[in-house]
Amino acid sequence: MSTLTKQDTFSPLLEAATDNFNEQRTLGKESFLSQGLPAVKEEEYKFTQISRKLEKEISDFQSAKPIELTKELVDQSIYEGFEGNVLVFNNGHFIPELSDLPEGVEISSITKKEDLNLGSIAKPEKDTFAALNLASFQDGAFISVPKKTQITAPILLLSFFKANFGQVVQPRIWIESGDFAEVTFIEQSVLLGEEIVFANKVVEIKGGLNTKINYYRLQNEGKQFIEVSNIETDIHQDSQFSAVTISLSGNLVRNNLNLNILGSNSVGNMYGIYLLNGKTHVDNHTNVDHTVPHAESNELYKGILADHSRGVFNGKIFVRQDAQKTNAFQQNNNILLSEDAVINTKPQLEIWADDVKCSHGCTTGQLDEEALFYLQARGIDKMQAKGLLLYAFAGEVLEHIETESFQAYCTNLVQERLGSKF
Amino acid sequence: MLSIKNLHASIEGTPILRGINLEVKAGEVHAIMGPNGSGKSTLASVLAGREEYEVTEGEVTFKGKDLLDLAPEDRAREGVFLAFQYPVEIPGVSSTNFLRTAVNQVREYRGLEPLDAVKFLSLMKEKMKLVEIDQKLLSRALNEGFSGGEKKRNEIFQMAMLEPTLSILDETDSGLDIDALKIVSNGVNQLKSADNATIVVTHYQRLLDYIVPDYVHVLYKGRIVKSGTKELALELEEKGYDWIKEEIDSAATV
Structure with missing residues (x-):
């Protein structure tokens, strides 16, 4: 429930699109309007005052249009040493012409797909920004790795952002993999120009049986980048999913990473490192939901905070009553290099099964x-x-x-x- | 080589050293003894540049330079080496990388070419023999999970690698069994030359059976209250520190 009027400012976005996803967009819109923007005391956003930030920094609640992008710029931007296939995104829009599509993988612009159950993994009612994205995402990619396909070279998701003045970019990616598939994604983003951008991203990943999926992210877009992301995956039997999130710069960054462990003998890994300085604010909210027995999750986040930076770590482990023999480990360690740096760290364990191994720990200290x-x-x-x-x-x-x-x-x-x- | 004049130092406002005078020449071994709390380790720490201690009076010159004016790393590069009483465990830092960084920074300061990987490894192999330290130990993180004896041997090994002109051994013997003590002492003795000097800080005379000092000084209440030769150490071993305490304390009350 929210009484914030600021959600009205998003109405230009909410009116915008009509396409194959009208039904889902309506759901997203309703969900967003009923949730509103996070209020000041909203528990999930208590340490990350995103509403105030948006109010202050975003002057034009319109979707930023694609910009001019050259092959040269794309090539220059790919991180040094990368070998693999590159998918290029221009203010959220997938650009096949500038991309280098991997063989054996079905890839297309997400808005061109039909019958895609968007919002079925990253459910709009779980997070207001996931709802906002569902209501008004611009474009993004649909990526499907067929059964028994092993994509050995990583796929780079290279996104370019640029706003004329304080605009919004809302990419959405749907990844699905057949049984026994293996694939690695690397997210790299480039902010062009001097203007502040608000990126609100959703990635839904639907694994098969016995799949192995890695999802790596490098967040180093600089101090004009405000980002909220919702990355959520369903992990099925005998599968492994690993996320590594490296946050080096940004204005305000909120990462929601949710793992739903739906099959036994599966492993979910969440690793992160955040090195913050200036006034950078990075919030990692993770959630692993153990719903079945005999599965494992590992989590390690480490932070070094300097200057006036602020870090937030919230790690939720949910072990349902059926999820016996769960092994869930969580660790968050921080070093504060200045008196003005702040970390809010909160492990949150909810365990309903009685035969599990769960551990968690968090430390905050100075350099030895x-x-x-x-x-x-x-x-x-x-x-x-x-x-x-x-x-x-x-x-x-x-x-x-x-x-x-x-x-x-x-x-x-x-x-x-x-x-x-x- | 080292000249300490009227050195006063305190920690958090509490004076620990109250006027130390000491001259150390090249080729000499000095033992600093004294009861617990007399300021032995403080003296070692102040010479190495530990920041918690504040020098309130006096001066220390090392090879003609004002030692107190130098940062800890520059003291090390000038040739001061402190073997720690409690070597620090540093997870995540490999012993070998650490040592190569240290050796090359010291060499750079002394105007020498950095050692490449091959030369560094062969130097390491040579020095490892001195203290019978196992290669396996050095492939681990620095001091992490080392036994007490292994840590102390690693200190002497580092000393061998850095080739200091003044070595300060801070209670290197504490907690060592006799075999480890022999190995460590043997290493120190082999590194002795006419060009370098050693200060051995110890509570017990036992170490001085193996590292034979030219001079023995007794520290009490932050001052050197007695100096002599190795016989003084034997006398302390026999009679303990009480007679010195009494002598000094009664003199003070007169």
Whole structure:
């Protein structure tokens, strides 16, 4: 329930589209209007005052139009060392002409598909921004990996954003995989121009049996990028899903990552690292829902916060009564480098089964001065010693990236940021 | 090489060192002994540049330079080495990478070429023998999960790698069994030369059976109250510290 009037400002968006998804869009709109924008005290957005931010920064609640995009710019923007296929998105619109489509995978613009049950995984009633996206998403991609198909090279989802002045981009991606399929996605985004953009993204991932899906994200768009994303996946029997989220810059970033474990003998992994400075605000809200017995989830998020930055971690583990023999592990560790940096961390475990192994822990501290002195006493420069210690703290998250080129690229970025590169 | 004059230092406003005077020349081994709380470890820490301690008076020159003016890393690069009483465990930092970074930063400061991977490894192999340290240990994170003895051996190994001119061993013997003590002492003795000096900080005389000092100083209440040769250490071993305490305390009340 909300009394916020600000949702009215979204009405230009809500009126906009008519296409194959009118029915779902209506559902999304109704859901958005009944939920409204998060109120100041809304529990799920308590530490992330997104409504106030949007009110202040977004002046034009219209969808940003596609911009001029060249093959050259696309090529320049792909991270160094990448080998694989690239899907290009222009202010949310999928651009097949600039993309390099992988063989054996069905890919198309999402608005061209029919009979797609959008909102069935990322349900609009669970999050108001998921509802807003369903009501008014512009475009995005439909990606289907057929049964028994192993896509060995990663697929890069390369998104370009640019607004004329404070506009909204709402991409939506639907990924489905047949049984025994394997695929890795890497999200990279580029913000062009100086204007602030609000991106409201939804990714729905529907796995098959015995599938393996990796979903990696690099968030490094700079201080003019406001983003809310809802990434949700259904994990079926004998499958593995791994997400790694690396957040290095942004204005205000809210990541909702939801794993629904629907089949036994499956594994859901959520790893994240956030290195924040300036006034960057990054909020990772994760939720893993164990509904069946004999499944596992692992979660490790590490943060280093400097300056006036703020981090939020909220990790919910839900173990239903039927989900006996669940193994669920969660860990969130933070280092605060300045007195003005803030972290709000909240593990949230709800366990209804009685034969499970669940653990969680969160720590927040400063850099270990004794360790720093030890390194200095061996002749290592103070700044480098700090970098070495910070990388030692956070670097382990990157080990969970299986794509070598992406791991190397991110390691490099992280080390550069931490001053631990020699 | 090292000249300490009227050194006063305090921690959080509490004075610990109250006027230390000490001259150390190249080729010498000095032992600093004293009861618990006398300021032995503080002296070692102040020389290495630990920030918690505030030097309130006095001066320290090392090879003609004002040591107190240098950052801890520059002291190390100038040739001061502190073997820690409690070596720090640093998960995530590999022993080898750490040491290579340290060695090359020290070399750079001294105007030497950095060692490449091959040269570094062969230097490591050579120095490892000194303290009989296992390669497996060095492939792990720095000091992580090392036993007490392994940590102390690793300190001496690092000392061998960095080739300091002044080594300060802060209670390196504490917690060592006799075999480990022999190995560590043997390493220290082999590194001794006419060009470097060693300060051995210890509570017990036992270590001095193996690392034979030229001078023994007794620290009490932040001052050196007695200096002598190795016989002084034996006397302390036999009689304990009480007689010195009494001597000093009664002198003070007169």
